Amino acid sequence: MLNRRQFLGYSVLAPTIVNRFLQAGTLQGAADPDQTAPQISAQAWEIHRRAFVFDGHVHALDREFYHGGSMGDRKLDGQWDLPRAREGGERAFFLSIFVPEEYYPSRFETRQAMRRLDHALRQLDQNRSLVELALDAEDVQRINAKGKMAAVLDIEGSYDLDGDLGILRDFYEMRLRSAQISAHNWDQNYADSCCSPPKSNGLSAHGRDLIREMNRLGMMINVSHSSDETVSQVIDISDAPVIATHHGLRSVNNIPRNMPDRLLEKLAAKGGVIGFQIGSEFNYPREYEWVTAQRGKTFFDTSSIPDQVKGKTIYEVDSLVAPQFPMRGARVPDSVMMAVDDWVAVVDRAIQMVGEDHVSIGTDFDGGPTLARGMRDVRDLPMVTDAMLRRGYTEARIDKFWGGNLLRFFRQVGQRRA
Template sequence: MSSLKLLLIPFLLLATVSEKAQKLHNDAFVFDAHVHVINRQFYHGGDIGTRVSDGQFDLPRAKQGGVDAMFFSIFVTEDYYPQRLETKQTFRLIDLALTQLERNKATIELARNANDIDRIHRSGKIAAVLDLEGGFDLDGDLGILRDLYRLGLRSAQLSAHNWANNFADSCCSKPKYNGLNERGRAVIAEMNRLGMVINVSHASDESISQAIDLSKAPVVATHHGLRMINNIPRNMPEALMRKLAAKGGVIGFQIGNEFHNRKAFDWRTQHAGKPFWDTTDIAKREKTMSIEEIDKHVAPQFPMVGLNMPDEVLFGPEDWIAVVEKAIAIIGEDHVALGSDFDGGPTLPRGMHDISDLPMLTEAMLKRGWSESRIRKFLGGNMLRVFREITK
């Protein structure tokens, strides 16, 4: 497996990553907790197994980046919510995800639990854990949740991305329940019973806190950030970090500048005219569009990549690793993980272009004096441990 990874690393990447870092990255188990995979193909066609020249993800580049497992994240955008088409869109995306996985079964395979991940890893393939970003049903219908579980879904967002659903408040919309209502509590209980990952990224502070209290299993924030670095609602405050870690949870760190580089966040907000989570224009939109019309409206935003910011605004891989170190100082090295959000919109650290550049993070960790044990935990060990506990 390690030699296969090494052969797939292009010469340019080898020239920018030391031999020591490359060897460690090849040997480590790399488990990315949040990668946008299927939306590009849904809106524009193509195959995840085909290398493309834009965006941040495809399977050939994932292999080059040394990825062994990932949360294969599908994204139901808020555009489908006003018409209450979120459930139909979820099933449409999962249908395509399963079709693409079957088409690329020589390279990637669906994993339903940690034993599957172990088996798939031994075969030299990438393990794909189906993860839903957005709302599976704004009302939290448990029957729909169970149907999605039967299809292979093993992780779902508690809130409906940056939109308030009818059972859990989001980080970035007007609260309805100051956290969870009775149905939200029922959703958590059912996800525990099924053995599903409760993904609290995009949920409000109150929703996250109550989910941690209620859940019998660890809770995961697949792609999050530190509010102490950038005081925005999408990031997690220190008290919640401690609470999540105390119950065995893990925080995956989103790789974008917008989360942890205030200068870049302000630059983006100034040029976009609003924060990246603002969905008020969707809420105001006329509710008469057909689903096909919504598809055409949404399509241009995929693949989602960051902005072309000036180099002096961007931080580099070592700066990003320094952010993770601040989290480790608070909650320890057993509760942090990689949750990149590739093709989900992050403006990557300076010098990184896509998922094939993941070894640059290992290089940065070594330069900052991380032990091999800590690096292995962050790259995938912690996420695999928690996923094993949740799905057992």
């Protein structure tokens, strides 16, 4: 068995680059909070070292936007930063541009999205020795070959664009390459969300135009947070495959945020990919029910927000939402906590339904997932590789899950650009 520090000898980086990072202190630093590093088999470490880990959904910069600091600094809180992501084997990630619902009632969402895009680009520039922006699949591989991580910009909801095709094109010029078609958990006029009252029975005529324009630009269309009708119609209308970056299965946990089997099969039949959110609230009903009971409501309830933000400036909204970041998972007792093997069983269920070419990872780190027992943060992704080995997965299947499928999907969508 190897621990985290021993794993550094098996780094995904070339040895000379590893030495440079070690000398700079970027792979060392803060002590592990609360928990010790898990024990991982030597075989799992070796396979994880070789895998191309491409995370389809990370809240990489919420903390830094609201509280300052750099994504390149090791943090004592939260689940993700560049140094810890490196230790967890991540080579590429979708960087979520997230605008909380508190900005919506006063119609600050597009302005806030602009602020967040600007902040993301500045953070990437400040940390250019560790990470670079990728605009296509070839960029991802080129950047990784230099020993750096690749970041792809993904906006959490098209509501943040106000659904405006001109703003979509502007954001594309600002290097956005992926957009979630529905709002986070909010009603909008052109693409119904999973967790708010429907207005269009899926997509309106304008929503269909948005899909066609994203196809023309070669942008990835993300159906996470969409209603069933929206997901189905997006798949029908899009000329390119679509993705659900951070999702779960409704046949495992019957909540509207998860995808029903029939839509997963439809998504896969058109070449799409589902990324599994790593948290137990999506994927483990026992823990979801416990957490919901403790809160006294589901985590989709946004009904009180309009009263909270009425009359506030955008800067006052900043102050209102800042304490929630980074979004931490709930603390739950061991008796209801999901094991990593439980989570892998959900992934395996999807593979049994649609095959190994349509599943990937979209962790949602720092976006609120409650992690499996013994998992501290992104450093412990090799626990998943170990669990897959226990389930009899081959290295080829593990590689597809960790990044091969997402990289192929990114390439396919980009090649369809008009």
